[in-house]
Amino acid sequence: MAAGSANTTKLLMRAAEHGSIPDLPDGLGTNWGTNGDRICTWTSLAEDFGAPQGGPVVFGSKEWDDPETANTIIQAALPPLPDLRTTVIVGYGVSKGRGRFVWDPVRGEAVLHWPADGDAKLTQRIHARMDRITAPLAGVIDTTSLSPTTWHPVGGASMGTVCDLAGRVKGQRGLYVLDGALLPGTAAACNPSMTIAALAERATDELIAHDVDSVF
Secondary structure, eight states: OOSOHHHHHHHHHHHHHTTSSOSOOTTTTOSBBOTTOEEEEEEESSOOOOSOOOSSEEEEEEEOSSTTTOEEEEEEOOOOOSOTTEEEEEEEEOOOOOBEEEEETTTTEEEEEOOTTTTHHHHHHHHHHHHHHHOSSEEEEEHHHHSOOOSOOBOSSOBTTTBOTTOBBTTOTTOBOOSGGGSOSOOSSSOTHHHHHHHHHHHHHHHHHHTTTTTO
């Protein structure tokens, strides 16, 4: 399965609820995280970002000394706007906040439960660094606080809880997870895309070596 962390988790939970795949691991739906994402707009009176801002990242600043609050801040491009002084600034990092998908029988789907203060310590650190990076004469609006959002959802069927390191779902011969659902909530202050790709490539090598012709 590789439908993205949320959809892979939801599909597996639906299968469990309807008995299509019995005896899925109890940890299914847990260990979901936002990768610590804080997505903000940055409006500056000191800088003219210009209409063609480029992308996906113009610059990045990392602070990785303390494993508890390790974080990375990037400036991400916006489509051309009439306001040439506004762009997007994003932070992400090592977060201990974890959500859980729970089956909602009324809605007939798995619904995410996320603690409001799940990323509080990391968020405080990211915003302190954003204030220094964007100063002076700047305004930063935390759109994540206005509408809870993440660009990098990971977890839900994570390694060690639901799957092994090769994405094999425990107790389910021939069922595999090969996407961001494998990561337990964070990619360690990095954009998770390359980590997910590396995990999938490593898992594929393992499955070809050991499961082809024996499991499928």
